[in-house]
Amino acid sequence: MPSEFDLIRRHFDRAAAHCDLAVGDDAALMRPRPGMQLAVSTDMLVAGTHFFADADPALLGWKTLAVNVSDIAAMGAEPRWALLAIALPAADEGWIAAFAGGLFDCARAHGVDLVGGDTTCGPLNMTVTLIGEVPTGEAVTRGGGRAGDELWVSGQPGLAALGLAALRGDAALAADGLQRCLDALHKPRPRTALGLALRGVASAMLDVSDGLLGDLGHILERSGTGAVVDTAALPFAALLATGADAALARRCLLSGGDDYELLFAAPPARREAVQAIGARLGLPLHRIGTLTDQSGALLLREADGTLQASPATGYDHFG
Template sequence: MALGEFELIERYFTRPVRRAALGVGDDCALLQLRPGMQLATSTDLLIEGRHFLSTVAPERLGHKALAVNLSDLAACGAEPLGFTLSLALPVADAAWLERFSQGLFALADAHGCELVGGDTTRGPLAVNVSIFGEVPTGQALLRSGARTGDDVYVSGTLGDARLALEAFRGGLVLPGDAFQRVRVALEQPQPRVALGLALRGLATSAIDVSDGLAGDLAHVLRRSGVGATLRLDALPRSEVLTAQPETWQRQCLLSGGDDYELLFTAPAHRRDAVQAAAESACVPVSRIGAIEPEPGLRLVDGRGHPVEWQLSGFDHFRT
């Protein structure tokens, strides 16, 4: 027996809320902010064939749909509150929905983020999440605060998601174990919420790396009116990526996208505080360059020699 829209919502996506004032079941959800807090909100649309492959496991898709939004809150230094979910489904398949909702709620529960509403319809598979968080007034991390002399940092490692995508496309061949490791990076990214919270009052700017390191850092530089030099040898990479030819490494590190790591700047004299924040969040961070007054983004090797490279990020309407 086929599932109807309202049965689908009731069975897989209706849960009691604890932090929200009102959740699923009415025309609007109600979120109660604490005094002195501002609302932070973001939204991301994932479309099959554009943002994820048809081969992705449903539980990983549920995870990623929420993870990319949690990553936006992390880049703002905001604490998650709740989210809405809109689903376009070619068919209401009970087994698929069970696994999708399990992946979605496992990550939601880990971050105390409640599903408070949404919509469903028939159509090509697409997932849209809108997320809400709170941040103390005046303490949100922005893209516009980088200053000359600041260090540039990135969390985790870069490039594995792009490496996995190229393996899926047949552009390169990876051994089974290596492929599975980078596939997790593509399909199940880990949002750096705890790190974003720890960087409030410390980082001068922040952005999450969703469209590639070069492209996302360029957003910060433009908004801040500064430039930067990055050290190629300092860009953090996994053992799997390190084993690839240098050309592939640079492409994945600089223009890969889908990393969902935090890219941020902080004053050079706060290096110990940055390291303490990273340790408190249990997330490694790497110092990869410095902010400079001259506009533009430059790349140097381990000896400080300029590296010529086409620095660009992902663009949905140019790619």
């Protein structure tokens, strides 16, 4: 049976590119580049709550890091250093090797060093702490939105929630549609390049983990604005193309969660700049509404022009 230290050495100790001291000592040593602020975030994934216990370990490794990279991207920061705290029910080396493989694939794709962590025996869960860098004063927070700013969302929110609904037997999807939804659920692609490009363009930003409307509520709260969301501008077509019915597609897109897309506000004068960024990155950016001066009020404008108030609620662990 491998020891705790064998597991760390074999699976989690890899060369770090931009770090003075990484895995193996009491603490890691990193130097932020001059003129940079550190952006620090942590998110935990728990078996049964965030994933099924029999999930593919390579995909789980990817997602564990990806959801944290997404938070750093949402600040307009560059992800740099990660710490991984993991509790494992057993020293299953095949499982751990596959998990580490997926995690390091994501680390490589986003320029992240794994610089430390903790490994214990216990119910399967993992927590990554991610440290990024952003030029001092240039981070994009949730609180900079102003009435009149346009509201945008990247990519294809709703796919992951549809995938989860299908796994639970609550949605019958066409085979290729199901594949696309499961890929979104299991392998979120954090929008790092988009987050960096939106520095100096977006007035407020966050990543959508708990569902579009619920997370929009955080922008409204921190920015002191309201919002009108045009439902006709939301990207429903790709969800309907999976074979999902319209009501489920709407629920997944508006409040499903697990999207890891960026939701941001930008002044109308920056509309062309936003569109140019989307074109350069080959990433669809949807202009889905406007911030208003009615603090906290979230309205949905339907295709026929009618306005209806909506609660800004999303995924809630205790709700």
